[in-house]
Amino acid sequence: MRVGVFICHCGSNIAGTIDVAKVAEETKKLPGVVYSTTYMYTCSEPGQEEIQKAIKTENLDRVVVAACSPRMHELTFRRTVAKAGLNRYFFEQANIREHISWIGTDKELNTNKAIEAVRMAVEKVKLNKPLFSSSFKINKRVLVIGGGVAGMQAALDCADGGLEVLLVEKSPSVGGMMSRLDKTFPTIDCSICILGPKMVDVAQHEKIKLYAYSEIDEIKGYVGNYQVKIRKKATYVDWNKCTGCGACMEKCPSKNSYDHFNFGIAPTRAINIPFPQAIPKKAKIDPEYCRQFTKGKCGVCAKICPTKAIDYEMQDEIVTEDVGAIIVATGYSLIDMEKLPEYGGGRYPDVISGIQYERLLNASGPTSGHIVRPSDNAEPKTVVFVACAGSRDKSIGIPYCSNFCCMYIAKQAILTKDHIPDSQSYVFYMDIRSPGKGYDEFTRRAQEEYGVKYIRGRVSRIYPKGNKMVVRGADTLLGTQVEVEADLVVLGTAVISNADAGHMAEKLHISYDTFGFYVEGHPKLRPVETNTSGVFLAGACQGPKDIPASVGQGSAAASKVQALFSKDMLESDPAVAKVNINACVGCLKCVGTCPFQAIKEKELRDGRIVADVIETVCAGCGVCTSTCPCGAIQLQHFTDNQILAEVNAICLK
Amino acid sequence: MISQKLQDAIAGVSDKVDVVIAYQQGFDKLHATPCFMTTPEEIKNVIWNPLCVHNLTSYLPSLKKKKVAVLAKGCDSRTILQFIQEGLINRENVTIIGIPCSGVISVNKILQAINHEPVEDVSFDEKGNITVKTSKGEKTFSLQDVCPDKCKTCRFPTPIVYDVLVGDPIESNKTYDDAYADIKEFENKPIEERLKYWEGEFDRCIRCYACRNACPMCVCQDSCIAETRDPHWISQRATLSEKFMFHMIHALHLAGRCVECGECERVCPMNIPVNKLKRKINLDMKELYNYEPGVTPEDKPPMYTFNVDEVTIKEHKI
Amino acid sequence: MAEREYAYFSGCSLEGTASEYDASVRAVLKELNVRFREPDDWSCCGSTPAHTVDHVFAAALAARNLRLIEKIGLDTVIAPCPACMTAFKKAQHSMTESEIFKNKVNELLDEPYNCGVESKSALQVLFEDVGLDAIAERVTHALPGLKVAPYYGCILNRPPEIAKFDDPENPISMDKVLMAAGVEVTNFAFKLECCGAAFGVAKREMVNQLTYKVLSMALDSGANCIAVACPLCQQNLDLRQEQVNKTMGSNLNIPILYFTQILGLVYGLPPREIGIDKLVVSADDIVYSRITVEEMRKRAELEAQAKAKKPEKKIAKEEVKTEENE
Amino acid sequence: MPEIASQELRVVGFLCNWCSYGGADTAGVSRFKQPTDLRIIRVPCSGRVDPLFVVKALLNGADGVLVSGCHPRDCHYSDGNFYARRRLEMLKKLLPFLGIEEKRFHYTWVSASEGARWQQTVTDFTKRIHELGPLHAKKEVTP
Secondary structure, three states, X not given: OOEEEEEEOOOHHHHOOXXXXXXXXXXXXXXXXXXXXXXXXXXXXXXXXXXXXXXXXXXXXXXXXXXXXXXXXXXXXXXXXXXXXXXXXXXXXXXXXXXXHOOXXXXXXXXXXXXXXXXXXXXXXXXXXXXXXXXXXXXOEEXXXXXXXXXXXXXXXXXXXXXXXXXXXXXXXXXXXXXXXXXXXXXXXXXXXXXXXXXXXXXXXXXXXXXXXXXXXXXXXXXXXXXXXEEEOOOOEOOOXXXXXXXXXXXXXXXXXXXXXXXXXXXXXXXXXXXOOOXXXXXXXXXXXXXXXXXXXXXXXXXXXXXXXXXXXXXXXXXXXXXXXXXXXOOOEEOOHHHOHHHOOOOOOOEEEHHHHHHHHOOOOOOOOOOOOOOOOOOOOEEEEEEXXXXXXXXXXXXXXXXXXXXXXXXHHHHHHHHOOOXXXXXXXXXXXXXXXXXXXXXXXXXXXXXXXXXXXXXXXXXXXXXXXXXXEEEOOOOEEEEEEEOEEEEEEXXXXXXXXXXXXXXXXXXXXXXXXXXXXXXXXXXXXXXXXXXXXXXXXXXXXXXXXXXXXXHHHHHHHHHHOOOOEEEOOOOOEEEOOOOOOOOXXXXXXXXXOOEEEEEOOOOOEEEEEOOOOOOOOOHHHHHOOOOOEEEOOOOHHHHHHHHHHHHOO | OHHHHHHHHHHHHHOOOOXXXXXXXXXXXXXXXXXXXXXHHHHHHEOOOOOOOOOHHHHOHHHOOOOEEEEEOHXXXXXXXXXXXXXXXOHHHEEEEEOOOOOOOOHHHHHHHOOOOOEEEEEEOOOOOEEEEEOOEEEEEOHHXXXXXXXXXXXXXXXXXXXXXOOOOOOOOOOHHHHHHHHHHHHOOOHHHHHHHXXXXXXXXXXXXXXXXXXXXXXXXXXXXXXXXXXXXXOOOOOHHHHHHHHHHHHHHOOOOOOOOXXXXXXXXXXXXXXXXXXXXXXXXXXXXXXXXXXXXXXXXHHHOOOOOOOOOOOOOO | OOOOEEEEOOHHHHHOOOHHHHHHHHHHHHHOOOEEEOOOOOOOOOOOOHHHHOHHHHHHHHHHHHHHHHHOOOOEEXXXXXXXXXXXXXXXXXXXXXXXXXXXXXXXXXXXXXXXOEEEOHHHHHHHHHOHHHHHHOOOEEOOOOEEEEOOOOOOOOOHHHHOOOOOOOOOHHXXXXXHOOOEEOOOOOOOOOOOHHHOOOOHHHHHHHHHHHHHHHHHOOOOEEEEOOHHHHHHHHHOHHHHHHHHOOOOOOOEEEHHHHHHHHOOOOXXXXXXXXXXXXXXXXXXXXXXXXXXXXXXXXXHHHHHOOOOOOOOOOOOOOOOOO | OOOOOOOOOOEEEEEXXXXXXXXXXXXXXXXXXXXXXXXXXXXXXXXXXXXXXXXXXXXXXXXXXEEEEOOOOOOOOOOHHHHHHHHHHHHHHHHHHHOOOHHHEEEEEOOOOXXXXXXXXXXXXXXXXXXXXXXXXXXXXXX
């Protein structure tokens, strides 16, 4: 066995707090190590050439690189050794940067720790076996979860690339948050005017199959071969018959249904089409408001409907689809105003959220674009905007910035002036965050051209006084308290993850952070990938994002899927469980514990029963290996012996 | 006489099975030994007395595909139920001849008492006393004094599962807590004392693997990782830590599976309390998952399943 | 309820200036069959200048009393005065949080306090333990025309980690309790606003302004009476009205009752017994307006009949809710 | 090679690749300083951690063992950590019976985004092991 060890300086990242020369010299003494050296940047091209050269000249058959985290460069170096003719699994990486040089201050201790880290890697690599991946066919259909702007962009890009796309949208229409917006910053162009065409494309594209008002029930399988159960929620309207004429909506007697599309700023009917440009433009019934369901009698819509599309008996329908990749674009939610009691907690009708105000501004909104206060439908002359309503507030568990409130508040302030020329807007802000192209100019325009008064400070309380709302806050620049008597108060409510984001992540086996936003593969270098191959992220489900960022991610995710599907076969990860049939006693405990049903029982010619692994289904978790009492089923590359070698390397003295 | 009833019972089922497993006389009166009968003629050799200590059900998994009739005491019947839980036998292939048992005899205890003199004769009286005759004379023991410890707290004198029951069921007045009183007591000892205790016990181990071979639940047989190189869990070195490791392997592989038949301790030549660790784990399994090995056929051994929300497991703080 | 027994800690102000609070609390608890005992030889709660100069000392003062209660075998103390209650809760909090602090405090005590006593305000006990149903059950009288602005003051429910009671920004317990007792409450935006009492001597000007704000906001909210649960609030809002009127040129004249006094009234207790006569701004009108529940029901019926002629439309206000979007 | 005498104790960590190993990386990237005693063994999933690995480590010279995986419900392999939780809980209860302080063994859940939580875990656990002192001073170990 001839092991070569390469210790990386990583500039000063490692060499700064670890005596790399000493590590090289000490590790040279290890049994099996015939070559040990250091290099400034091992991951650089010359660095990799160094390794390949050494493999040739020293005819190494195993390689250990002590550098950054294997999660960073394992694949890089596997390719390196493979190019030099070694099996790519004859490589181990010791993490002496993230786990040592960056977290330890004492150079002597760090160096010693690094030496032991290398020793562990050496002991393991000596037991590494050559592994060869088998390839399997992939299903070139892609599932996009979420029909917001990010999801639609992803779906369209995939479809234009010739892929079959399933687009699953939870609400009755695609369009997401953007379809609710009036104008978009910083260009002030009409949101639905630029989004509408995309929505139509989605509906009409022959490669896209749209599941509106549907949810994901279950996801099984692995990259290239997923089986997805989609729940088509009961609309109580046969969408094949519904023409979207809206007659039912006009005649529906229960007029106080909560309007999800308008965020309850105005009531809607129990049977409704969310908005004029809805795609698909079909009606659906909200049973919790529909008299047919609540009182058991009504049936007006059924009578009125010209195509007899109403079906009160309709049930949810489950359809199963096979796909090869999944793009998650489930978007975001906004914090409930009840979480902000000092701002009235939703008790005052004239304190509304930004998205509700957006609906008031919108020509296709409940007020046809006339700004009126909910309490008395009067036109407000003084409008106060409160930025960071919940955002950057540790006390309610939202320490992060919601990213786009500063901008849409500036936009709304400007639009307010356009709608009501004799109005005056105030904005309470903590900091103005406008780092995008043309963004800062935009917020300046709001102040300079539109005379919006920006007050730097937080609002401590909002309370009614007569028919006005008094907004009291600090002006940290003047160092005084300020009180503004407003006709209408708009809260830039914090962006939060969807309530069911966690469950969705569990279905997808992807991880999410403390706030419910999905975790990307690498914060900088793998922004739309997840740690689960075949699952990609787009839009605000990964963190608060404005439109351009979401669209960008949608396209990025799509291109990732295109790349994945550019091959007909996928290489399976050979680090899967393997059964030693001579040792297996056929107790089949592994069959029961395998999370993926990847183990079946097999009868040998002599009639003996043994366990048998389905390679492409095995995900390589190793639960079977730790279940098997006789060590007959071993997870390749993480066998008992390999892990024991590491344990002994640091424990045996 | 019970032996007669037993032989009749066996005769009753023998034609339906390939083999009957029961006890016959061993090399002397003090030793009974398992017998495997394939012809009716052998039935007359069958005996039953408190010296029939072996857990005959241990042989069942190796005979999975055959039709077997087996003699089972109360404690042995738990083994069968555990086999069923783990799918190691097919119930329909097994005919269980249950036999209520008021306690067996620890041959070792007798041998010590008669300091290993050759036994000439053994007799039992109706009170359950045993009289052993050697060249040095006769000695009579009451069952209580010479029975294995497991019998003293036996909760299952009558088999939990059987097809034929020979003799009348026996009620037990022992409770779960009785059975684990010694474990609880040991847990209250100071921690250093506990470590010293086990080091003392395990240090005596000669790695003969008798405990493992006698264990009905040790399914691995020849593939036991105590002896393999791949995986290479322990070396053959006779160091304390290697011995300790062996017993940990044995204990953890039986976690939530040990039916406490006591075979491991019966066969240990060094009198190591091998069963103690497993019984401790059983105690925890009962607390955590309300699970007891080998009492119902439907249960699933706790180490091979889980609940998404484990109400009984509290997250540990440092 | 009955089987449980509380300790009762009146504290200095309820012994003196706020005796009507003491009287009314005791009366109401009695009406609701809440059993309580008082510890002998109780002393200052520690909410004096003590806590501004020495936290250990302040905690020790509190802990001494809590220890007395612990000793007579009770685990919950009713401290009607928010100052006492906060002093107790704070001591309890910091002593259970930190072993070191606990030892420091116990060093100063004759007998160590084992942190076995929970402190609650009278409001908290009524709201959490007695319960709204029991409160409603006992009602015998109504106060037609009375519109109450519930004023919580600054420390009854704050800071949250110590008070552990109600919402720190928008408390509703007193509203609920009064409503349960059949009393109409207004939507009072300044239920937590500082009334300035703490600066009553040092910064009179400021206090007058603050007090004015609170009082006038109460009137704006349509109230003709303010309910309080704190001697200092009561004293400041009640006693200072004349002074405020002078400096602010207003003519405020709104009675400031302890919420327990209002409960006493609807429970049909004699006004004297609950110290109505001790108020500076007279609450006599309220007392005179008192009628029995039966009479109230009759009136209601008459009004209903009158209304019946012109049925009114009403659109239920939709609660504002965010919705997930995909 | 023995750990640097008196300064360090031997702490072994088994970390699942997807969450906790990533969490440890995150802690590193964020330069969250930690004690140097810990030696990390990377496994695909906490479900891969056979309790016997922990025992092996403790018997062969480790003074403390730390196992960390994805939070329940968040396992990359969906169920791995559920099995781990049962097995490791069983071991945690068994160790004191053997005379080994259960404090020497800790299992927890740290996600890839929880760098700070990881720093806290390592710091506290290492501190605890130092309070307990070496496990093997009092007993003979291995060849």
